[in-house]
Amino acid sequence: MGRRNILGAMAGAILIAAACTSSATTAPSAATESASSPPIVTGGGSSSESPAPSGSPSVAPSDSSAPSASIASVDPCALFTPDDAKTLTGVAFGPGKSTLLGKIPACLYRSGSASGPVDSLTVGVLVTSLSAAEAAYQAATIKADADAHGIPLVKVDGVGDEAVRITAAAGPLSINAIYVRRGSTFIALDDESNRKAASNAAMKDAAEHLLGELP
Numbered sequence: 001m002g003r004r005n006i007l008g009a010m011a012g013a014i015l016i017a018a019a020c021t022s023s024a025t026t027a028p029s030a031a032t033e034s035a036s037s038p039p040i041v042t043g044g045g046s047s048s049e050s051p052a053p054s055g056s057p058s059v060a061p062s063d064s065s066a067p068s069a070s071i072a073s074v075d076p077c078a079l080f081t082p083d084d085a086k087t088l089t090g091v092a093f094g095p096g097k098s099t100l101l102g103k104i105p106a107c108l109y110r111s112g113s114a115s116g117p118v119d120s121l122t123v124g125v126l127v128t129s130l131s132a133a134e135a136a137y138q139a140a141t142i143k144a145d146a147d148a149h150g151i152p153l154v155k156v157d158g159v160g161d162e163a164v165r166i167t168a169a170a171g172p173l174s175i176n177a178i179y180v181r182r183g184s185t186f187i188a189l190d191d192e193s194n195r196k197a198a199s200n201a202a203m204k205d206a207a208e209h210l211l212g213e214l215p
Helices: 004-019 082-089 130-147 199-211
Strands: 097-101 104-112 118-127 162-170 173-182 185-195
Touching: 082 118, 082 185, 082 199, 118 130, 130 162, 130 173, 130 185, 162 199, 173 199, 185 199
Parallel strands: none
Antiparallel strands: 097 104, 104 118, 118 185, 162 173, 173 185
């Protein structure tokens, strides 16, 4: 899987899809993560974790897609600072760039250049109604399942009301992402790098920290 394909699936399309609130689809099931669960590695690696069922429909939002409830004003760059990003990744990022991925407020931390190694961390935060947050999480996991090309989603216990992670490696590129819903809040953290991506435990801790910064 190429770098562009993975980034589009994990850091862009998933969060954009999360802006959809159609509840007509059902999120894919995921294996339960335990302390002994090994990282998922593609490109010749193997995993003892069971892949999520295939065949889940992909959620493709239109330009008119919008949450069914208003989105609270949040600043992901203030909630998850450069120091937080460094704690998670070990990279000394500069100030994050506030952006919108679909209808979701997000912060992009990025270092490196197109011609050299790149580190990027995308932080998305959606605070809305309970039903819209549930639909956002559902849409994100369905989109991740459809775009992951067979990489299993793994259920993460102990953070939020529901959470999944996905870990992948393709050549020098390493990706670790976690998607969490707590009540009426949906968050996403996507770490993509030519170094070793943040560990599963670190991603979970970062998600808990981000949730703790919210009301």
